[in-house]
Amino acid sequence: GENVEQHPSTLSVQEGDSAVIKCTYSDSASNYFPWYKQELGKRPQLIIDIRSNVGEKKDQRIAVTLNKTAKHFSLHITETQPEDSAVYFCAASMWTPLVFGKGTRLSVIA
Amino acid sequence: GAGVSQSPRYKVTKRGQDVALRCDPISGHVSLYWYRQALGQGPEFLTYFNYEAQQDKSGLPNDRFSAERPEGSISTLTIQRTEQRDSAMYRCASSLLATADTDTQYFGPGTRLTVL
Numbered sequence: 001g002e003n004v005e006q007h008p009s010t011l012s013v014q015e016g017d018s019a020v021i022k023c024t025y026s027d028s029a030s031n032y033f034p035w036y037k038q039e040l041g042k043r044p045q046l047i048i049d050i051r052s053n054v055g056e057k058k059d060q061r062i063a064v065t066l067n068k069t070a071k072h073f074s075l076h077i078t079e080t081q082p083e084d085s086a087v088y089f090c091a092a093s094m095w096t097p098l099v100f101g102k103g104t105r106l107s108v109i110a
Numbered sequence: 111g112a113g114v115s116q117s118p119r120y121k122v123t124k125r126g127q128d129v130a131l132r133c134d135p136i137s138g139h140v141s142l143y144w145y146r147q148a149l150g151q152g153p154e155f156l157t158y159f160n161y162e163a164q165q166d167k168s169g170l171p172n173d174r175f176s177a178e179r180p181e182g183s184i185s186t187l188t189i190q191r192t193e194q195r196d197s198a199m200y201r202c203a204s205s206l207l208a209t210a211d212t213d214t215q216y217f218g219p220g221t222r223l224t225v226l
Binding site: 006034036042044045046049087091097098099100101103 | 143150151152153154155158166169201214215216217218219220
């Protein structure tokens with residue numbers, strides 16, 4: 001089955017800097033890659049997703065890139081703000097429920 | 111509109127007791143998923159339904175765990191003879207379409223289960 005690896009597990013950045021979180025997946029058939037943000041004590045919330053027919057997608061300060069050949073995808077957050085501090089999870093799927101990475105705890109230092 | 115809701119939000123039980131966790135998906139959502147999330151980890155798939163049909167239960171840890179969705183709306187996850195290792199956050203999610211791979215899953219607030 002699918003296996004998703006996520007790095008780094010923790011990331012600290014200064015406010016205004018960029019943050020990058022990377023995930024690799026094992027099943028080349030996977031075609032849907034969402035990213036969820038989970039604040040402390042809250043439910044996971046979808047922030048952006050990408051499908052395998054697209055290489056990059058952007059939504060304001062957030063972007064996701066996908067390299068199907070290498071089987072990895074990345075989340076990019078620019079101009080980070082304190083409210084970006086949370087745990088971020090990547091996931092992958094193909095005709096099966098989502099397989100999540102172990103998460104990245106992002107801390108944005110003001 | 112209303113999001114995914116779950117009840118109870120917190121459940122404390124003694125080892126050996128049965129528990130039933132309820133999920134109420136977004137109205138009209140066809141697919142419903144159950145996940146278990148350990149502290150500091152990503153959600154781990156348990157089982158999912160399209161309408162009332164259980165499509166995949168490969169993630170259920172053992173036969174003490176079962177789930178149903180008899181009318182294609184509300185779902186119940188039941189854990190029999192609970193053990194301390196069952197303690198976790200149990201999350202439900204729903205999506206509009208019956209294709210699990212391409213549709214946004216919306217998560218509920220979860221039920222925090224503690225087995226003493």
